[in-house]
Amino acid sequence: MKKILVLLVALVFALGVVGLSFAADVKGTVTKVEGKKVTVKDDKGKETTVEVKDTAGVKAGDKVEIKGGKVVKEAAPAAPAKKKKAIEGC
Numbered sequence: 050m051k052k053i054l055v056l057l058v059a060l061v062f063a064l065g066v067v068g069l070s071f072a073a074d075v076k077g078t079v080t081k082v083e084g085k086k087v088t089v090k091d092d093k094g095k096e097t098t099v100e101v102k103d104t105a106g107v108k109a110g111d112k113v114e115i116k117g118g119k120v121v122k123e124a125a126p127a128a129p130a131k132k133k134k135a136i137e138g139c
Contacts, residue, residue: 075099076114082107087120089113 077091087107088098102118112123 074114074116077112079107079109079111079113081109087113087115089115 075089075091075097077089077097079087080090080096081088082104085102085104086098086100087104088096090096099115100118101115101120104120107113107120107122114121114123
């Protein structure tokens with residue numbers, strides 16, 4: 050009985066680690082980078098840790114999307130265009 054319980058606990062742990070490696074696509078703000086693990090907080094406040102292939106250039110505060118183990122930074126929103134004033138007397 051003890052062997053079955055130990056095997057079951059080991060299986061649950063192994064599946065949890067595998068689930069971390071093959072997590073679904075994630076989009077949000079990076080809260081932490083440790084080695085090749087990136088923690089991302091989505092718009093709903095849920096934090097997800099994903100193991101990625103490369104973390105070069107990724108830091109806390111970056112808006113990212115992670116797909117298939119690759120981190121893609123989101124482009125910063127463009128500055129609003131300045132309105133031109135009409136020139137009077139032309």
